[in-house]
Amino acid sequence: MNDQFRSPAADTLHAARLDRLAEIAVRVGLGLKAGQEVVITAPIEALPLVRRITEHAYKAGSSLVTTLFSDEESTLLRFQHAKDDTFDNATGWLYDGMAAAYKSGAARLAIVGDDPSLLAKQDTDKVSRANRARSKAYRPALDLIVGFDINWTIVSAATPAWAKAVFPEVSEAVAVAKLWDAIFAASRADLDDPIGAWNTHNANLHARTKLLNAKSYATLHFRGPGTDLRVGLADDHEWNGGSSRAKNGVVCNANIPTEEVFTTPHKDRVDGFVRSTKPLSYQGTLIQDIEVKFENGRIVESRARTGEAVLNKVLETDEGSRRLGEVALVPNSSPISQSGLLFLNTLFDENASSHIALGQAYSKCIRNGGSMSEQELAAKGANTSLIHIDWMIGSSEVDVDGVTAEGEAEPLMRRGEWVTQ
Amino acid sequence: MNDQFRSPAADTLHAARLDRLAEIAVRVGLGLKAGQEVVITAPIEALPLVRRITEHAYKAGSSLVTTLFSDEESTLLRFQHAKDDTFDNATGWLYDGMAAAYKSGAARLAIVGDDPSLLAKQDTDKVSRANRARSKAYRPALDLIVGFDINWTIVSAATPAWAKAVFPEVSEAVAVAKLWDAIFAASRADLDDPIGAWNTHNANLHARTKLLNAKSYATLHFRGPGTDLRVGLADDHEWNGGSSRAKNGVVCNANIPTEEVFTTPHKDRVDGFVRSTKPLSYQGTLIQDIEVKFENGRIVESRARTGEAVLNKVLETDEGSRRLGEVALVPNSSPISQSGLLFLNTLFDENASSHIALGQAYSKCIRNGGSMSEQELAAKGANTSLIHIDWMIGSSEVDVDGVTAEGEAEPLMRRGEWVTQ
Ligand SMILES: [Zn+2]
Ligand SMILES: [Zn+2]
Ligand SMILES: [Zn+2]
Ligand SMILES: [Zn+2]
Structure with missing residues (x-):
């Protein structure tokens, strides 16, 4: 079998599911309101999903969609080449800007697809100093997210490094395709009526939390x-589970998937x-x-x-x-x-x-x-x-x-x- | 001839020149000082150049390199799908963040590779409203750049859309390769000692401005x-020409190339x-x-x-x-x-x-x-x-x-x- 080969039918199916995942992210994940700005963070490999989400967000009436792309290779270059005295720095100006966006009403959509072992071989002292500086700089923006001041969601994209970590025994192309299929299935993007399926799923989770809260x-x-x-x-x-209402009044699913x-x-x-x-x-x-x-x-x-x-x-x-x-x-x-x-x-x-x-x-x-x-x-x-x-x-x-x-x-x-x- | 074919030797030469262009951008363009933060803006297709620049910046002692990637396809999706009443919006929070970075000492490196006709078919009213909103939001950051409060530079990368506009008669792959070659030549990245060549070039331009200033x-x-x-x-x-000293004391070449x-x-x-x-x-x-x-x-x-x-x-x-x-x-x-x-x-x-x-x-x-x-x-x-x-x-x-x-x-x-x- 030729690993690189994907049939036109498989490509069409993939494109349809990617579009459904984008729709889920915007309508179920964010519960986006017309007129809301959207701030997306994404690995650069998630570009095709970013574009589908951008289109769905504009169709849902978003006032402006901005994506901040990250590149893991550039992150690695920092740990390989930056001087030792620089690892306590973080982009406070960027995190402050994101916090300002959230305060003025923006919703937050994170696409994740991290290489699970990106920094595994890097100096642990540098990594922990950089993490600490980042955590501190990110805190004001993160507080608005975890405190549910705004509607937000996390979805994922199959990146090559992550896919190879999950499926080490197959080629990169096959691994990426397999991981996408797993993401689509877990996120209910492989169903014909994903929005309906999410409504049912949220209702089930809400019934369960209601029962447990009554038991106390x-x-x-x-x-x-x-x-x-x-x-x-x-x-x-x-008890919490499924969709919840943020302090800005918008009902969102903070994690796609969530069980x-x-x-x-x-x-x-x-x-x-x-x-x-x-x-x-x-x-x-x-x-x-x-x-x-x-x-x-x-x-x-x-x-x-x-x-x-x-x-x-x-x-x-x-x-x-x-x-x-x-x-x-x-x-x-x-x-x-x-x-x-x-x-x-x-x-x-x-x-x-x-x-x-x-x-x-x-x-x-x-x-x-x-x-x-x-x-x-x-x-x-x-x-x-x-x-x-x-x-x-x-x-x-x-x-x-x-x-x-x-x-x-x-x-x-x-x-x-x-x-x- | 097979358009898609590039020999290993051509790939090696391209990689060497890309690395030289990155070194020119950091050392000649920015004149980067050790400990300086760098803010890069780049089209997503310029990722290979961004990585080379990131490495050279860290090697030159940069405290932190952050790239804000843009995606022209996402920009186009806005004009195609956003509601009519949203085109007076701009990412003020992001431009304010950039201005804050410049005020705290960051250098600014722009990589350009715009599709010359990206918005040619879009509604001119929407385009001009979006441009006006962007200009207004960007003003505080732009003032620090054009007023030379900080060292900055603009370099370019051959993107497919731009390359096809310059070379419409050949395939995209050939067009991109030809445009890269033209960029390398114009930027002196095809020379063995590009830094030396830029020093000579700057000296010539300075001699010319000195002569003209004396004439008045x-x-x-x-x-x-x-x-x-x-x-x-x-x-x-x-008269100005070639490198100049920004108000932060750093000598930079704001445009690569410049004649x-x-x-x-x-x-x-x-x-x-x-x-x-x-x-x-x-x-x-x-x-x-x-x-x-x-x-x-x-x-x-x-x-x-x-x-x-x-x-x-x-x-x-x-x-x-x-x-x-x-x-x-x-x-x-x-x-x-x-x-x-x-x-x-x-x-x-x-x-x-x-x-x-x-x-x-x-x-x-x-x-x-x-x-x-x-x-x-x-x-x-x-x-x-x-x-x-x-x-x-x-x-x-x-x-x-x-x-x-x-x-x-x-x-x-x-x-x-x-x-x-
Ligand atoms: Zn947990
Ligand atoms: Zn949990
Ligand atoms: Zn001019
Ligand atoms: Zn001019």
């Missing part, structure tokens, strides 16, 4: 091979042990078979079959990096899980399985959390950290109970699936 | 077929008639065989063999658009002129021949003009306008005299060449 469990209890973990939930925690319902654990009330069920791809390192033990919310023991040193470095980031900021439930029958792929990208992998996240909690997962101070949030049990790293703990062998304040256990998931539909 | 002519007198034009020069005019020495005419002292010697490419229209008559600095009659309507619309922009803002001398033996190509791009075409520009004057072409108010500059004779459009009036058939304050004519150019070397 004190604790989730995970049991499976290597796992017996009690995750206490924050006081006044709220999870999630909430905030109590930072001091996590106990027991847990084993990861899928590898975690973190900045070029694959961390496999994580096993940790929690006491009073804090990780007191940790090991991993591969990447243990990186894991332990992550845990030392700050006080909050040893505690949980998120717990999420995803059935094992989710389309992403069923694909059997490890995407090496959180946007996909966290939607393949129930998961927990080390680090920062989401204020919107606390009732009225959006208007609370950091102290008020902490008093409810919400964790604070510079990191937020999701890792997978669900599988077809894992059961989950919801435990009421009275200590009564109710079955939520059995063998990885919801007990009630 | 009252008037330039152009004579040739269809031309008998007296261009009075502004009081305290200064001209130029100064400011007196806006009220231009008389006679003049015929263009090369076509003018203006926003997708080719304006050929322009013939205009000046009285007291003002164009009182105008016609053109093609594009006359566009020319007359340009002349109606504002009061200053009928008067001159620049006069420049370029010998007919300049490498760009000798290539015999019409580049459909001012960066090249204005360096092929002596030229005049309708519209805005450069304050740096008036002695101490950088610190003068607009009124002070106008009192010296410097013109003001929203436009600055260069068009070619030199050729091997045109003679130029310098006329002293006492009315004595001295031969400057004969048959298009300098009389003194």
Whole structure:
């Protein structure tokens, strides 16, 4: 078989699905309002998707669409050639400009397709200094995003480097085509009525969060091979999932795809042990078979079959990096899980399985959390950290109970699936 | 012959010249100082040149290199699909960000490769509204550039659309290769010691401006077929050419290539008639065989063999658009002129021949003009306008005299060449 060959029919199908993904991004992801400006960030390889999104955004009445392209090769050239004393710099002027755009009403669309190991071989000190400078400079703009002041979304594009990491055994062209097909399927862009399918999917996720919010469990209890973990939930925690209304009044789906319902654990009330069920791809390192033990919310023991040193470095980031900021439930029958792929990208992998996240909690997962101070949030049990790293703990062998304040256990998931539909 | 075929040797040569052009852009164009941030703007097709420039900038000690890529196809999608009431918008937040970068010490590198007729078929009202909004939003950043507060440069890259416009008779691949070769030659990137060649070239241009400044002519007198034009020069005019020192102290070459020495005419002292010697490419229209008559600095009659309507619309922009803002001398033996190509791009075409520009004057072409108010500059004779459009009036058939304050004519150019070397 000739790897380079794609039939005209395959090209037509790809173009149609790319256009559908663009429509999903604009209508479902952003929920774009007429007259709204759009700021897109994208890897340069995502140009064809950027153009489809640009057209759909203008058709939906966008006042102006601007794309800020990034080039990973240029990023790499920095680490290879810049002088050692320059790595504490970041483009504050650009991030400030983006924050100004959001404040004046712009929506935010991120296209991701990162090479999972771009900086794996670069000097870790330079990388962490550059990351820190970037995080600091980006903070004012990022606060408007994670605080949901504006409608935003993240979608993905199959770039050659990412595709080769997911499908190392085939040619680049085949890998890219396979990854696109996986993205289209996970994002429901392979369906004839993707907008209708997303409406149904959002309704299902909303029904699930409504049920869980009505229960208001004190604790989730995970049991499976290597796992017996009690995750206490924050006081006044709220479950979220699917579309949500930003503070600017626009209903958006922040992640395309999304399969999870999630909430905030109590930072001091996590106990027991847990084993990861899928590898975690973190900045070029694959961390496999994580096993940790929690006491009073804090990780007191940790090991991993591969990447243990990186894991332990992550845990030392700050006080909050040893505690949980998120717990999420995803059935094992989710389309992403069923694909059997490890995407090496959180946007996909966290939607393949129930998961927990080390680090920062989401204020919107606390009732009225959006208007609370950091102290008020902490008093409810919400964790604070510079990191937020999701890792997978669900599988077809894992059961989950919801435990009421009275200590009564109710079955939520059995063998990885919801007990009630 | 197979158009698509390029030999490995041709590829190697192209890569070497691209790298040399990048080195010229960084070392000659920007004169980059260690620790300086660099802001690049580039068409997305210029990615290979952007990467070479990025590497050279980091090697020269740049603190951070950021490229803002533009995509002409996305621009076109705006004019095709955006609602009619949106064309007065511009990305003020991005231009303000760029201005902030320049104010904090960044250098500015523009890569141009525009499709000369990208918007030729679009609604002229939408185009002019978008241009006006963009000009207004860009003004604060542009002022720092044209006022030479910072070091900056413009270089070019052969994009497919531009290449096909210059070489319509060959395939796209051949056209791009031919245009690259022309760019390399005009930019001296085809030489073994391009930096040395640029040093010599700058020294020659400086010697020429020194001579002309010492003469301080009252008037330039152009004579040739269809031309008998007296261009009075502004009081305290200064000739410029080649590299110059920006207000931040850095010596840069603002245009790569550059062959001209130029100064400011007196806006009220231009008389006679003049015929263009090369076509003018203006926003997708080719304006050929322009013939205009000046009285007291003002164009009182105008016609053109093609594009006359566009020319007359340009002349109606504002009061200053009928008067001159620049006069420049370029010998007919300049490498760009000798290539015999019409580049459909001012960066090249204005360096092929002596030229005049309708519209805005450069304050740096008036002695101490950088610190003068607009009124002070106008009192010296410097013109003001929203436009600055260069068009070619030199050729091997045109003679130029310098006329002293006492009315004595001295031969400057004969048959298009300098009389003194
Ligand atoms: Zn999650
Ligand atoms: Zn998460
Ligand atoms: Zn000029
Ligand atoms: Zn000019």
